[in-house]
Amino acid sequence: MRAPLLLRSTLLLVLVATNTLANERNQPAVRPLLLSEHLDEETHRVSVKGAVVTTLRFEKPVDPDKTKMLGWEGRLEPLAVVRNKVILEPLHDLNADEALPLLVTLVDGTEVSFLLRPPRRQEWAGADQQVDVFKDRESYAAMHSALQRALEENGTLSEENARYRKEETSEDHALAALLASGALAQTPFKAVDRFSGRDEKATVRARVFQGKGKAAVVLNIKNLAPEQPWSMTSTRLVTKDRGEERVVAIRAIFREIAPGASGVMALVVDKSAFLEDGQWTSLFLEVYQQEGFRQVLVQLDPYLVAR
Template structure:
């Protein structure tokens, strides 16, 4: 069926990458402000065996006075070094579980925390670093609050700018593909391949069109408990004959991306669609091949596709 394709300079190549890391990993860092008497309220931490949780205080902690109840067999011994307390689960903690952690600081202050299993709900993602401020009325603490508020504002502004920047015809086409409405687009399916790996199955569909190409990734999440999330997609140039393993450092090219959901729950499938304009293949030295990569949230490259400019011809 595919004999018309040249043997070496095939229009595309789909491979699963096993050890390439994405730049700019997602790290969940937040600040916890504890007001008034510290025994009047208990801050909650959400933990997972996939990552350590670090508590950062403004003063050193007392290792002898820092304890957790019922940790045996489920956590490593609580670490207390300098101003940091480290919590490392050994097994998955259920959302309904509760473990009491009491941190004693150098001045004798005891700060209690309740540890629970992380979930996919908003606000219950795993805590990787928590900066703890007691009675935040000092200049340093107020500055941190102001910094957090400004970061939230800047994040909202970035979302607004991205919304207007992504309101293009190519994004509309990508949205149709992600919604499973490929027949409403000008694209023709060229090739389909299924990639199976531990925890996921990825179906890759390559489309050709007039002056544009498209790729649709359908990810089925077989993990029994963890959702699948897209961290980022990259489209970069690749030199002729260059090996795309394990990572490609080419010039970045623009593309349009749409997904049909924010995350893929265990046992479910979701789509990520990318549309590439013919102009993306143009370089100072003529037309170049491009490599399209998608990375899941833990930083590992899920799959990549090598695209040729001929995909944009009809």
């Protein structure tokens, strides 16, 4: 874990490597793999991450004597087979160009080849935590798993479409877009504080603004990693004492930040977010990056909106 860098001001900016809260929010990722859909492929990719257990679950028991993995020494814990499951636990993240072959043999002689790789960039922090492998796509379990995944994907798309429609008419999102583009003069905000922080992966410069019943933060993030792009997986705004979720409007002018490059992100918070049971409260604004770490923590105090 990287050592936290703490800067104190009227606000608080922390660059800290912690994935505790992110992991609490994420449910285990289960992915079905229907072998009959991939007859032309010799191997099947499995995304793995350091210190994250990945389980391959099959319909029939696995033959441990004929299940082998190459080049795992120093990269993964020894391979474990428990009945119909193969358990993988990388000791650390694999390099972007690393690929470890795995051959799983079932007791009926069926052989399935896998390639263990780090998550693709577009997958952000998503390792495969459980892969349910089905040989017969017509089986009840396979059809049920595929249906559940389709329903989940459809629900996610519906939620995203509803969110996009709401953001199109949101005043706070419009203000965040102006701030992110540098058009401060077209907004009601004025700067009241600024400070910066740095760790081995990024530098962050923060500017804090007051507006008419609103507060805003503009983050300028520079990616210090020599090879890996920087991207944001999520943001979270919670009350300081109870940890209750609050709404925050976000606009970023980047999808991912290339090594050595910088990107700007703006966040706008309405006055109502600072009220808890009719009393003023401080807020914590958290930004999580692609590896699941909390990169930025900003404390927003009620003086920004309480007039």
